[in-house]
Amino acid sequence: MKKSNFAKYLLYKFKSHIGIFAASIVLSLVGFALSITLLGIYVSNISEYYDNSGNMLNFYPQWLNDLNMAIVIYGILGLAVSALGLLALAFITPILSFKFYNNRAFTDMIGSLPLNYTERFFGDFLSGLAAVCLPYLITVPYVCIMSGYVGSFGIEKIADLPANFSQGAFELGLIVFSTYTFSSLMVSLCGKISSSVFYTLAGAGLIPGTIFVYTLSSLSGLLGVSADVMAFGMVHWIPPVGLIPDFVYFWGDYFATMFEGYHIIEAQTYEYVIAAILAVAYAVGAYFIGKNRKTESIGKDVVYQKVFWAFAVLLEATAIGVVFCISEHADFITFIFGGILGFLSFIIIDLIHTKNPKRLPKDIIGCAAVCAVCLVFSGVAESTKGFGAEEYVPEAEDVAYIEAWGNRFFIGQDEPSVYEDPEAIEGVICEHKKLLSQKDKLMTGIGIEIRYKLKNGMSVLRMYDAKYDSGEPIMTEAASNIRSLTQKGDYPFGVLSMNSGEYTDLSFTGSFNYYEQVSEGNGYTISETYMIKPEKTEEFKELLLDNVKNTAADMTKYHDVINAYYTKDGVRQSEVFCIFSEYEDVYEFIKDPDNRVTISDYRKDPILSGSEEVVMDYMFRIGYRTPDGGEEYAELRISSDSENSDAKELISLCSSDLSNSSALIYAERTSPNFGNVFINRKDETRAIELILNLIKNSTANKE
Amino acid sequence: MIKLENVTKKFDGFVALDNVSFEIQKGSAYGLLGSNGAGKSTMLRILTGVYKTDGGTVSIEGESIYDNAFTKQKLIFISDETAQYSNMTLNQMRKFYKMFYPNFSDDIFSRLHALLGLPLNKKTSAFSKGMKRQAAVICAIAARPDYLFLDEAFDGLDPSMRIAVKKMMVEAMADSEMTVVISSHNLKEIEEFCDTVGMLHHGKLIFTRDLYELKGNIHKIQASFEKEPVKEDFPELDILLIEHNSGLTYIIAQGDAEKSLEAVKAKGPSFCDLIPLSLEEIFIYEMEALGYDKNQLDS
Structure with a gap:
């Protein structure tokens, strides 16, 4: 029984990628690992600071504020750079790893080695994958551990941080992995390095791009349908490009607001699963294409000519689709313009590829066929109202819950009203259908937004408003009816x-x-x-x-x-x-x-005018952090008739002539509410001393 | 033994090898001859499992070669390309071949390396083409494969190195019964090294023959007659060609050389002698006899 040379080959190939491996380690470390380490230092120090502070009203030292800012800036720039670097490595490594496909010298040497195809493929594939992803697999557990460490301090404002960091690291890992497998697939389809680069970049963009523009163009003219959200959703799980906007959106936004407890997580678990399956499918495709491609196809742009035509069709269709998207309602002129644009792109790419103008008659026929398909698609989408999307209302039994909100409910409603009760779900669906029955009076808007969260994990968002000239309060009625479906005892908005x-x-x-x-x-x-x-x-x-x-x-x-x-x-x-x-x-x-x-009454008021001596209450509110990281406020109330010397001095420092922009400390005059008075900046230190003294005395008296 | 039966290889409709069949005996040195584009490199890539045939079968010791790691373990292919070694030092090349070929002999490597005097720890990208080829050849010989395939083996080597490399290979063949298959368009190189030759032309195998037999079977007689004889004057000889130049007659004939010489002498020439033929001349006459035009062969 012959001993396999697979392990030897894998080791040899991995050694040849040692530079990539080192670069990947550096990028992984300067990405999430350094971010989370800095954050750990920040959190542990600020926590220690809380613990050791005898006085709860101490302010953060400057260096902690500076570190905070450094983390945020690093999170935005450093992570972006390292993420781009990792993507570049994932993109280029398969081109180097599968040299057998694009370098004749290696074809002869590797092709004659005592390896069968499967051993050689997995040697090439896994060695490159390990060089790119192995450091990342080491980094992610470190990020998870550090995230847990950061989370263990229980600081409320960054309570979501561990999960978010881990998710972000996972998300980037999936993007890197899928970039690697996609690049491997494209390299298997090409016989030259230059064409591998071109087709990988073009394919990564054109495939989701085509789906995106046609989803957008077929939905953009529809009533109540958020075309951009749906178009984005359609490509959300197509790796690697489909995943990137979500990562950029999530992390860009997240780091910008890191310490405000605000974050957005768009991607659902099932989308990650689909993306991972597709990424693996790319690798499987690379295996079988490599197995069936002829060794002598090295030097060709593409191994299978059909691949070129598929890309040409995608390019042409995308060009037409972009034009469709620009015009909300695709009309005849738009179609012609899109067709011309698509045709030109088709001819150019064909001439570049074949360098043969004699193909022009065939190209015209091919281009016309693609244009016709695009036109038919758009025509069907238009005539069927987005293949029924405009009138689609989910069945009640498929709905897990519904969220409803919008300007027609209450301004200031931060959270949507949630309907989980089957009767309420039926009711909302009924109201939705009633709205749809009056389509001629509606337009797409944010008056009423209904989001169905389906049991299968998908969601359906519909957004309506009344036309300005509708003349009927149909939205108001619908909003009122939907609001009335809220569970008994609850209020339809906020916490009230x-x-x-x-x-x-x-x-x-x-x-x-x-x-x-x-x-x-x-x-x-x-x-x-x-x-x-x-x-x-x-x-x-x-x-x-x-x-x-x-x-x-x-x-x-x-x-x-x-x-x-x-x-x-x-x-x-x-x-x-x-x-x-x-x-x-x-x-x-x-x-x-x-x-x-x-206010005009107040101006005449003897209190405001100062013509009458009145007793007023001043309320200072001081924010501080508790040892467990939570936020608390202490209030200091002093009366203008107080005999306390500190209180008198503090009141004497207050001025109503200043404004928020010129003062940091202010008091609210609460009895009656006459607005705020401010402490001049030059008196701040003294005012803080007085406030602290008064609070301490007040606490001591209570004890 | 290497055996090819009706092997065909096409590249986008172009027939690179057309129904080629022949055998290479174990332990022999086989020279694959042919002009540029004749199909020599394609043939070697098929023999080493780099290319898959489009028709026919090829086997080593009865086993298929393409995608067969077991068979490939017995062979090494040194192609005419050397770029694959550019990122390696000679020492790394040694480790590479040692990794895949368990018979690799460090002793042989050291001896050959010492003979050629190549730097061990210098990247081969700094080597000349000839040095790269020497490096590849010594690694291949040290790996002691059963079958060694060399594409344009002596290209880029200076005369002294050619002799040294040939000597190394001859010794290796003597030591381990290694079969060597060499492609070249240089007949002299093949003549000096190989015992069997095959000639490819436009994808077809024109002939494959034992070199000694080939050389012994064809001969050239130079004679001077009062009247220039014609082919029909020597019915007992298998004459391939008869030429006249400056009063001399040259007769190229197949068969026993002594008998041919006697037959010519019997016609009463004033001068008659047997002249040794170079392999190049033998091939030209042989192929002309097979109906190929000399000018066509040159192309």
């Missing part, structure tokens, strides 16, 4: 925690819009800020909540905004309510001068 009653210091401010007729045909809007009188706030609250619960919103007319401020569990909070004209009770209440005061 002021309803719990466990609050203090409730106050309302808002803007109230007048429409004043100054002459026929002309008018203007006056916006004035109002405040509900303190003694009327409870009454107003009940009225507002009652309206919120029971009144449909009608966006056909302008609305006003009410800000509710309250303190709950020692934390100052606010909520925004949009007041529609149907909130008649609320409107009546606001309009009644006995219930409210306006």
Whole structure:
């Protein structure tokens, strides 16, 4: 039994890639590994700083702030550079590893070695893969361990960091792996280095590009369909290019807001699975193409002529598709222009490839055929409204849950309303169908957005708004009906925690819009800020909540905004309510001068004018971090009639002549709410000392 | 033994080898002759499993070669390209061949290396073409394969190195019964080294023959007659060609040389002598006898 030379060959090939291996190690380390290490240093130091700080009101030292900034900048630039480097390695390594396919000298030497095809292929493939990906496989566990270390400090604002870092590292790894397998496939199809480079780059872009432009062009004119989201979704799982925008979007955005606890994860698990399967399929394709290609095809641009024609067709179809996309509604002229553009691209690539103008008649026929197919596709897409996408509403049994939100619900609604109950899902679907039955009055917009999350992991997003001239409150009705489907006892938006009653210091401010007729045909809007009188706030609250619960919103007319401020569990909070004209009770209440005061009223107020001595409360709120990394606030309330010398001095430092832009420390005058007063920058240090003293004294007195 | 039966190879419709059949005996030195584009390199690539045939069969010791690691373990192919070694030093080349060929002899390598005086730890990219070829040949010989295939083996070697390389190969053949197949368009090189030759022309095998037999079977007689004789004057001889130049008659004939000389003498020439033929002349006359035009062969 002959002993296989596979292991020897693999080792020999791997040694020949040692430079790539070293570069890959460096890039992997300067990518995620260094980022997460820096972050670990930052987090451990800031945590130690919290732990050792006797005074919770200490500020971060400058070097920690600098490190924070360095991590963010490094995350954006350093990781981008290392990711690009890794991609370049993954792209170029198969060209070097499969020299057998593009260098005649190696063909003779490697081809006559005592190896069969399978041994040789896997020697070439695995050695290159190991050189590119092995360092990465070492880095990822390190990133996971360090992420866990960072997460163990329990700092709330970066609580998602471990998972995000691990996911990002995994995502980049998948991109690198799929780039490698795709490049391997293309190298197997080509006989020259130059054509391997060209076809790898072209193929990586043209395949998802063609799908993208045709999805976009077939959906762009549809009602309620977010064509760009769907087109992006169609190529989202086609590696390697399909995965890159998500990675760039996610990490670019993520690092820019690293310490604000904000992140976006677009890709779903199933998309990663599909991408991984496709990446492996590229490798399998490379194996079988390599097995069937003739050794003597070295030196040719492409091993199989059909590959060239497939690329030519893709190029032409993409050129036409791009033109279709530019025009929202593809018309006849667009088609002709797209056809000419596609034809020119077809001829150019053919002449470059064949260097034979005699092929022109054949090219015209081929080009015309491709144009015809593109036209038929677009025509069918247009006539069938995106192959039924415009009127597609998922079946209730296929829906896991629905998210609904939009301007027709409430402005200021950060989170969508979620419908999981089967009856609610049926109800939303019913409302969706009712909307679709009035298509002529609708347009695509953000009035109502409905996202179906299907049980199979897919999602369907539809977005509607009313045409400006529809004249009917169809969106309002739909929004109201959808909102009414919310679970009993819940409010259709936000937390509305002021309803719990466990609050203090409730106050309302808002803007109230007048429409004043100054002459026929002309008018203007006056916006004035109002405040509900303190003694009327409870009454107003009940009225507002009652309206919120029971009144449909009608966006056909302008609305006003009410800000509710309250303190709950020692934390100052606010909520925004949009007041529609149907909130008649609320409107009546606001309009009644006995219930409210306006800024113009305040200006006449003896307190504001200073003509009358009044007792006022000043509230300073100090933010600090707890040892476990959480955020807390301490409030210092002092009264203008306080006998405490520190309090008197602090109040004397306050000025109402400054603004946010010229001061960092300010106090809110809370009783009544007259707005803010500010500490001059030159007095900041003294003010902080006074605030600390007052808080310490206050804490000591309580104990 | 290497055996080819009806081997055909086409490149995009161009027939590079057309129904070629022949055998190479184990332990022999086979010279593959032919002009540029005759199909010599293609033939060697088929014999070493680099190319797959489009028709016919090729085997070494009864085993197929293409995609057969077992058979390939017995052979080494040194092509006319040397770029594959550019990133290696001679020492790395030694390790490379040693890795794949368990019979590799460090002793032989050291001896041959010392003989040629090539630097061991210098990248071969800095070598001349001849030095690269020497490096490849000494590694191949040291690997002690059963079958060694060399494409344009002596290209780029200066005369003294040619002699040295030939000597190395002859010794290796004597030591291990190695079969050597060499392609060349240089008849003199083949004549000096090979015992069997085959000639390819436009993808066809014109002939394959034992060189000594070939040389012994054809001869040239120079004579002077009062009246220039014609072919029909020597019915007992198998004359390939009869020429007259400056009063001398040259007779190229097949068969026993002494008998031919006697037959010519019997016609009463004033002068008659047997002249040794070079391999080049033998091939030309042989192929003319087979109906090939000399001018056509030159192309």
